[in-house]
Amino acid sequence: MIYLDNAASSHPKPPTVHRAVAEALELGANPGRSGHGRALEAARRIHGAREAVARLVGVADPARIVFTLNGTHALNLALKGLLRPGDHVVTTVMEHNSVLRPLAGLERRGVEVTRVPADREGRVRMADIEAALRPRTRLVALVHASNVSGTLLPAAEVGRLCRRKGVVFLLDAAQTAGAAPIDVEEMGCHLLAAPGHKGLLGPQGTGVLYVHPDLALDPLLEGGTGTRSEAPAMPVEMPEALEAGTLNTPGIVGLGAGVEHLLARGVDRVRRQEEEILTWLLPELARVPGLVLYGPADPAERVAVVSFNLEGHDGAHVGFALDEHYGIAVRVGLHCAPLAHRALGSFPAGSVRASFGPFSTHKDAEALVRALHEIART
Ligand SMILES: Cc1ncc(COP(=O)(O)O)c(C=O)c1O
Numbered sequence: 001m002i003y004l005d006n007a008a009s010s011h012p013k014p015p016t017v018h019r020a021v022a023e024a025l026e027l028g029a030n031p032g033r034s035g036h037g038r039a040l041e042a043a044r045r046i047h048g049a050r051e052a053v054a055r056l057v058g059v060a061d062p063a064r065i066v067f068t069l070n071g072t073h074a075l076n077l078a079l080k081g082l083l084r085p086g087d088h089v090v091t092t093v094m095e096h097n098s099v100l101r102p103l104a105g106l107e108r109r110g111v112e113v114t115r116v117p118a119d120r121e122g123r124v125r126m127a128d129i130e131a132a133l134r135p136r137t138r139l140v141a142l143v144h145a146s147n148v149s150g151t152l153l154p155a156a157e158v159g160r161l162c163r164r165k166g167v168v169f170l171l172d173a174a175q176t177a178g179a180a181p182i183d184v185e186e187m188g189c190h191l192l193a194a195p196g197h198k199g200l201l202g203p204q205g206t207g208v209l210y211v212h213p214d215l216a217l218d219p220l221l222e223g224g225t226g227t228r229s230e231a232p233a234m235p236v237e238m239p240e241a242l243e244a245g246t247l248n249t250p251g252i253v254g255l256g257a258g259v260e261h262l263l264a265r266g267v268d269r270v271r272r273q274e275e276e277i278l279t280w281l282l283p284e285l286a287r288v289p290g291l292v293l294y295g296p297a298d299p300a301e302r303v304a305v306v307s308f309n310l311e312g313h314d315g316a317h318v319g320f321a322l323d324e325h326y327g328i329a330v331r332v333g334l335h336c337a338p339l340a341h342r343a344l345g346s347f348p349a350g351s352v353r354a355s356f357g358p359f360s361t362h363k364d365a366e367a368l369v370r371a372l373h374e375i376a377r378t
Pocket residue numbers: 007008070071072073095096098143145146147172174175195196207
């Protein structure tokens with residue numbers, strides 16, 4: 001099977017991830033709760049994972065990395081933990097529903113939201129973001145790369161703008177963490193949300209949120225932390241302040257192993273490899289009769305998430321044929337980003353999406369192109 005659905009969840013995971021999960025299951029104990037050796041070892045391994053994630057995204061203090069259940073949980077924690085009625089938020093039409101829906105809910109509770117438009121390639125203009133800022137703007141929430149068109153948005157420029165204007169900057173790195181170099185200091189990020197199960201190569205059921213030292217978010221969940229148990233309220237110390245309840249130890253330890261793999265290999269090398277695939281693939285796709293490609297033609301402007309449609313062919317049929325007859329796994333539909341499809345011109349049908357990962361090869365891209373030529377002829 002050729003797995004081209006890495007934007008949904010990455011596959012395969014490095015063998016070290018499998019081993020780390022199995023060892024954590026065998027260890028069994030609850031980190032940070034008991035004083036026996038196994039519990040201390042579980043806590044040590046969780047801390048190792050926190051340190052690895054911090055190193056990957058340029059965070060000096062690992063305590064500012066919060067473990068969550070997925071990217072959606074991290075984004076909800078950032079948005080609902082920060083925003084209050086009367087606040088104004090600037091975001092874009094390229095966002096995933098895990099930003100659009102919590103913001104729609106917050107809007108019903110008195111938060112104001114401006115959604116900046118995008119062009120037909122999914123690009124957002126800095127001038128539009130800057131023009132959308134108001135005196136009451138508390139936050140800019142930006143997706144780093146679209147999960148539909150792969151378009152990279154100007155994260156570092158938005159970070160500089162936010163710093164200049166005293167606005168909090170939340171970056172949704174769901175499609176870039178592990179696939180493109182990220183440094184929260186250089187990019188001026190106050191909040192960085194990412195799933196653990198995509199480019200970071202961890203198991204499903206994991207995600208991370210970086211919280212800048214100047215920010216104190218309200219927790220989404222309150223409960224046991226294993227610390228300050230006499231107090232009626234949640235502790236203020238990080239990361240416990242935002243991590244109520246027993247952690248997903250096997251998942252987090254597996255995520256740590258995924259991130260260690262990336263640190264050893266180098267995210268810049270993963271990025272170069274994916275750019276090489278795109279450099280060959282994009283012009284080849286454009287040669288498939290009737291194929292409409294979304295997103296920028298220049299690989300430097302995008303990640304290896306490639307959406308397209310074949311004129312005269314239903315997307316669901318193309319996805320089914322790729323799976324059934326060619327053993328190629330892709331995703332079809334709206335990819336939980338309806339406004340992005342409106343901008344790209346693919347709403348309401350959606351698109352067929354092939355997404356590459358660190359273990360994808362040139363041969364995978366060739367197989368996809370060959371299969372699409374055959375499907376286009378049917
Ligand atoms: C851009 C973007 N943001 C957020 C998410 C949500 O991540 P998760 O599926 O881990 O909740 C996704 C998942 O596809 C995504 O692509």
